[in-house]
């Protein structure tokens with residue numbers, strides 16, 4: 001287990017890591033996310049004793065890295081795949097690392113086989129592609145068969161087959177009961193690989209929770225409701241019924257409704273009562289990328305003038321339908337979830353359910369389960 005308590009690092013006036021406290025537990029792949037410059041690498045370097053905290057502490061299995069006896073046998077890390085002397089042959093490089101830690105030579109050949117570099121093991125690393133370099137870095141991390149593994153951007157430069165391989169490897173290492181801590185900017189990959197997330201922004205902790213719970217808490221969930229094609233009257237009648245029942249309804253360009261504030265069974269009942277045939281009634285849950293963008297929005301240091309991320313939230317122009325005209329905007333409860341107001345909504349907040357699992361009956365169980373696991 002890795003445990004950080006009040007971990008802080010300042011470089012002059014710059015606070016790179018600010019009072020971070022978290023635990024990375026064995027048996028899980030824990031994703032470490034944050035915008036550029038948010039302090040991920042600095043945190044990893046402090047975990048590995050390469051940087052000294054200004055204040056606070058971080059331990060691995062109860063001890064600071066530098067106090068771990070034969071640390072390479074306990075902790076393996078990939079921080080910078082390019083940090084290998086280009087004139088060295090891959091096997092020679094691993095062999096010298098092994099010898100420094102008293103690791104037998106046969107382990108070198110084992111890890112070369114694990115990462116698929118056995119056929120190029122006698123080549124100099126300066127001829128290696130970025131992906132081959134990553135594989136070599138992962139081999140070095142695995143050398144001591146450690147219980148704790150840290151990977152900084154391990155899939156950087158890998159092709160789809162390589163990415164799948166890393167994902168499978170991480171999950172296998174965690175299933176063996178190891179502690180796996182991995183940073184990445186590839187959200188779709190993190191959603192598939194990590195079961196727990198630690199998210200930081202400007203050096204501060206933003207979230208420490210299960211991946212599914214993170215998505216549920218930071219995404220604007222809604223129900224998509226589509227009346228049978230050409231049944232415009234039915235759609236309008238349904239929209240009115242949903243609004244009267246307390247739902248908030250927005251209309252997509254082709255007429256599909258986005259509904260918040262009502263659960264799926266209730267929407268189905270209301271459609272039935274209004275005599276409207278439905279061709280679609282589905283929960284919409286945002287992706288990890290969308291949830292992540294939403295959470296870190298305020299903590300991004302480097303942005304282009306025109307922020308392309310805005311499109312992730314509302315790619316299509318939504319309209320407030322006629323049946324919402326003249327209605328008072330519902331009061332927004334504290335801690336509610338928001339999406340940017342759609343065009344024409346007069347700047348009113350788009351009310352999201354106070355319980356993010358509310359729209360998706362099945363998701364609620366998942367969220368609860370994840371919370372249970374987190375405890």
Ligand SMILES: Nc1ncnc2c1ncn2[C@@H]1O[C@H](COP(=O)(O)OP(=O)(O)OP(=O)(O)O)[C@@H](O)[C@H]1O
Pocket residue numbers: 011014015016034035036037038039040041042043
């Ligand atoms: N040695 C250093 N001296 C001064 N400032 C530093 C040093 N190392 C990091 N920083 C600063 O600390 C902040 C955090 O940097 P860090 O590399 O930890 O972020 P990161 O989350 O890993 O970023 P990225 O995702 O871009 O790799 C940045 O503003 C960076 O400029």
